[in-house]
Each structure stands twice: as C-alpha cells, then as structure tokens.
Amino acid sequence: MSYRRCGRSGLLLPAISLGLWHNFGAVDSYDHARAILLRAFDLGITHIDLANNYGPPPGSAEETFGRILREELRSHRDELLLSTKAGYRMWPGPYGEWGSRKYLVASIDQSLRRMGVDYVDIFYHHRPDPDTPMEETMGALDFIVRSGRALYAGISSYSPDETRAAVAILRQLGTPCLIHQPVYNMFNRWIEPGLLQVLEAEAVGCIVFSPLAQGLLSNRYLEGIPQNSRAAKPHGFLRPEEITPEKRRAVQELYTLALARGQTMAQMALSWVLRHAAVTSALVGASSIEQIQENARAPAAAPFTPQELEAIDRITGQTARDHGG
Numbered sequence: 001m002s003y004r005r006c007g008r009s010g011l012l013l014p015a016i017s018l019g020l021w022h023n024f025g026a027v028d029s030y031d032h033a034r035a036i037l038l039r040a041f042d043l044g045i046t047h048i049d050l051a052n053n054y055g056p057p058p059g060s061a062e063e064t065f066g067r068i069l070r071e072e073l074r075s076h077r078d079e080l081l082l083s084t085k086a087g088y089r090m091w092p093g094p095y096g097e098w099g100s101r102k103y104l105v106a107s108i109d110q111s112l113r114r115m116g117v118d119y120v121d122i123f124y125h126h127r128p129d130p131d132t133p134m135e136e137t138m139g140a141l142d143f144i145v146r147s148g149r150a151l152y153a154g155i156s157s158y159s160p161d162e163t164r165a166a167v168a169i170l171r172q173l174g175t176p177c178l179i180h181q182p183v184y185n186m187f188n189r190w191i192e193p194g195l196l197q198v199l200e201a202e203a204v205g206c207i208v209f210s211p212l213a214q215g216l217l218s219n220r221y222l223e224g225i226p227q228n229s230r231a232a233k234p235h236g237f238l239r240p241e242e243i244t245p246e247k248r249r250a251v252q253e254l255y256t257l258a259l260a261r262g263q264t265m266a267q268m269a270l271s272w273v274l275r276h277a278a279v280t281s282a283l284v285g286a287s288s289i290e291q292i293q294e295n296a297r298a299p300a301a302a303p304f305t306p307q308e309l310e311a312i313d314r315i316t317g318q319t320a321r322d323h324g325g
C-alpha cells in the first residue's frame, strides 16, 4: 500500500481506505465482515471509516467494528486510523440529526461506547446543516477535538463556499480542518469545478467516497443484478433503476480500456480518482476478500495518458476539465 499526505498535516492516509457503510451491519455475517476487515488491514489499509448511522440497524457497523477491534486488533489500535461521523438522522426527536452542538457531542459519545474506544482519529460533520450557524457546528468539532474524543476534525459533502467558511472558522478556533469527504467517481464529477481547488488552496486533504459508484464501476452488473449485490439487497443504497442500459454500455466500454491498461474495471476507476494530487485516498466498500484484494492493487498502476483520460470523458459523457492530469 502507498500512503499519501493528508493536506498539509502530519497524517498519512493509505491510497485505498475501507468504509463500513454496507456489509458490516447486524444483518450481515460477523465472520465474513471480520475476514474482510482483517484482510484489508494485512494489505496495509490502515484507515477504516464509519458513521453513527451505518448498519443496518443504525449503529451496528460501529458495534461490529468494536467487536473486531476487541477480539482481534486491540494491540494494533495505534496502527489504525479510525473515523466516524454524525449529521444524518440517528435517534428520534429534535436532537438526533443535523449539526447542533447538542447532537454532535451526544453522538460522538455514543459512537465511542459502541466501538469501545477512548477516541476516534477523525470526527466528521456528515452533511451541511442549512439551519444551524456554522460557528456552532465548527465549535462543536473544536470541542470534540479539545476534549480528547477525536484527534482531527473533518467535514463531508460541504459545497466549495461552505468548505471555505468552515475551514476559516476552524482555523480561527485553532483546530484545523484536516479533511473533506465528498462523493467522486467517473459518473459524478461535482468536485472538479470548484471543491478540489478550494481544498488545494486551503491545504485540506480529500478522501472520496463511492469511487466505484457503489459497484457500478466494476464488472458486477455487466450481466444483470447478482443476487448478493448491493442493488439486490432491500437495504442497499444502490437502486436497480440506477443501473441503466446507458451506464451498463459505458462500463462495458470502459472495461475494454481498463484491460488494455492491464487493470480490472474497478482498479481503473480507483486509479482514476487517485490521479489528482489533491485526492488523498479512495474510500471503497467491499463485500468480499477478493474485492478488497483487487482494489488494494489499484494504486500501483501506470499513470493515465491524455488519450486514456479523453476516452474516459467521452465514454462517460463528460466534458474534460482542466483538473484531469
């Protein structure tokens, strides 16, 4: 595994990180989840990403992780970089979601209990809150770090303007914003025209989620919807109607390009997000040991040629931007 510096901080992240959004809930096999996570760690994937609501049911992915840590990895805590988040609905009533200090502090305490740890390495605000003053939310992140519940603060899915504002407030408070977590993949380019430049200018790291578009950018759905896939699961966030004939055709064409590069489709999709110097890590999910092994090899690939980048833009129906090199 290669490790990349997170913004201008002292922290290095693995080029591939593992998220426990799917496949680590109480509905999933504990033994299987444990096997995937331990294999990932053995491959040098030192960063594990969670959130209060991952499951199902919400909270159970943190419990699964806590059990694996307790039973298998206790002596390796300092080799692991652990993150969690709060922002989406977690418990009933007015204090169970969004961005108030009340919610965020209660949520991190619940997360620490579920995982059985004294602190997480990164705590994120999971989504911007249009109604809570940014000063309150950032003040809560600063408090969470100063009180020892987290070592670093991060934000997720904030727009470029919101990011600039959050980074400025956190800097003033003395707790720099370590990292931003946005969605980014060949089909979803929203970070290219603004956010990446803000992160580069502010020297904030960037870990991109769903780099495989939840599995679409792999060979998983070329022949249909496999029974054990995310799109087939009732609680899976990828809906079958999102796997359109156009997307399938595009992936088929991209797959030919990947093979010519000596990569699998999933590996090319991961190398592609990592081509930006501003992207610190690609945050993948996995439902098998084979998938995580395949994904872990992506960072070793050759750089893209301008012709390959143009072909990817053409196939995915995107206009090339100045940031693709």
Ligand SMILES: NC(=O)c1ccc[n+]([C@@H]2O[C@H](COP(=O)([O-])OP(=O)(O)OC[C@H]3O[C@@H](n4cnc5c(N)ncnc54)[C@H](OP(=O)(O)O)[C@@H]3O)[C@@H](O)[C@H]2O)c1
Pocket: 018, 019, 020, 021, 022, 023, 049, 050, 126, 156, 157, 181, 208, 209, 210, 211, 212, 213, 214, 215, 216, 218, 219, 220, 228, 229, 230, 231, 266, 267, 283, 284, 285, 286, 287, 288, 290, 291, 292, 294, 295
């Ligand atoms: N901040 C946020 O708001 C936010 C939102 C979403 C996600 N996240 C984070 O990002 C993480 C990753 O998101 P994601 O799971 O959507 O990422 P993803 O890597 O785009 O999708 C993962 C899925 O792709 C399939 N897959 C993975 N490797 C494969 C391979 N080599 N070949 C074929 N299929 C492969 C698997 O699907 P099957 O299960 O069908 O096998 C896997 O569950 C989450 O766990 C979470 O930590 C954050």
